[in-house]
Amino acid sequence: MVEAEAAVIHRRGFAIVAALAALGLLAVGARAMLAAGASDQISPAALVPAFVFGVWVPLAVLLYAIRRQRVATVVLAFCVGLSVNVVFLANAVPANAAASNSSTFYWTLGSGLGCTPGIHDAVQTNVNDGATGPGASGRTYTDCSDTFSSSQSLAAGTVTANLNFWNTSASKDCTVVGELQWWHASSSTVTSLGTSSTITIPANTNTITPFNWSWATAGATFADGDRLYFLMTFTGSGSNCNSTAVVYTTLAQPAYYTLATIVPENLLGLLLIAPALPLAARWWKRRRP
Numbered sequence: 001m002v003e004a005e006a007a008v009i010h011r012r013g014f015a016i017v018a019a020l021a022a023l024g025l026l027a028v029g030a031r032a033m034l035a036a037g038a039s040d041q042i043s044p045a046a047l048v049p050a051f052v053f054g055v056w057v058p059l060a061v062l063l064y065a066i067r068r069q070r071v072a073t074v075v076l077a078f079c080v081g082l083s084v085n086v087v088f089l090a091n092a093v094p095a096n097a098a099a100s101n102s103s104t105f106y107w108t109l110g111s112g113l114g115c116t117p118g119i120h121d122a123v124q125t126n127v128n129d130g131a132t133g134p135g136a137s138g139r140t141y142t143d144c145s146d147t148f149s150s151s152q153s154l155a156a157g158t159v160t161a162n163l164n165f166w167n168t169s170a171s172k173d174c175t176v177v178g179e180l181q182w183w184h185a186s187s188s189t190v191t192s193l194g195t196s197s198t199i200t201i202p203a204n205t206n207t208i209t210p211f212n213w214s215w216a217t218a219g220a221t222f223a224d225g226d227r228l229y230f231l232m233t234f235t236g237s238g239s240n241c242n243s244t245a246v247v248y249t250t251l252a253q254p255a256y257y258t259l260a261t262i263v264p265e266n267l268l269g270l271l272l273i274a275p276a277l278p279l280a281a282r283w284w285k286r287r288r289p
Contacts, residue, residue: 130250159178160258
């Protein structure tokens with residue numbers, strides 16, 4: 001009689017665990033799909049493998065485990081689905097500053113974001129700024145993002161600069177270096193997150209020409225009010241860059257930076273669940289009658 005009651009209790013407990021695992025998979029999968037739908041960095045084609053491996057495959061394994069009454073397999077299915085969706089979210093959730101939800105920052109001559117005087121805005125919407133700036137040896141152009149919050153962090157990865165130049169010199173090439181900086185609101189200081197290699201704007205580049213280059217960047221865990229700085233410095237010696245200009249954003253030919261994605265820190269806690277679940281499964285197994 002006691003063994004029968006224990007078996008009933010175990011089946012009920014197993015059913016609860018299985019139901020929670022299924023609901024958890026569906027909730028995390030739905031969160032991933034919603035995040036992807038709000039991102040301009042994820043193509044519809046990328047949703048298919050994410051949905052298959054993040055939801056359908058784990059659910060199929062979960063159904064098999066329920067039929068076989070195997071708690072460990074239930075936990076394994078949930079861990080697989082959780083891991084796939086968290087990894088997908090890390091790439092689907094883009095940079096999220098106050099102004100917009102995008103990982104692309106456009107160069108402008110605006111000053112509406114409240115940056116340090118003399119530093120222009122790097123907004124997250126393409127605007128028809130239509131402005132240019134002259135080149136000169138050692139001259140640096142800096143734009144800054146809107147503010148971030150303490151719930152956000154930039155993953156280590158790659159930044160891509162897409163800037164427009166012309167160089168009307170008949171004989172002198174011009175060199176340029178890009179940099180990404182993290183501005184700290186608490187101290188008004190900056191930390192370099194990565195500097196590019198030198199790119200060359202050849203002589204006789206007589207029309208506005210896009211130049212694209214990438215470099216590795218470190219991660220950043222933001223505090224409230226922190227910003228990102230986007231720097232571009234002319235490094236040609238003497239008068240090599242005097243005939244060179246940088247073109248700010250236009251609708252037809254934007255100048256912009258694309259960052260690594262940013263994952264809200266409230267999602268990172270999900271990563272702690274996966275390694276803990278196998279231990280919970282072993283504990284549950286030991287309690288079986």
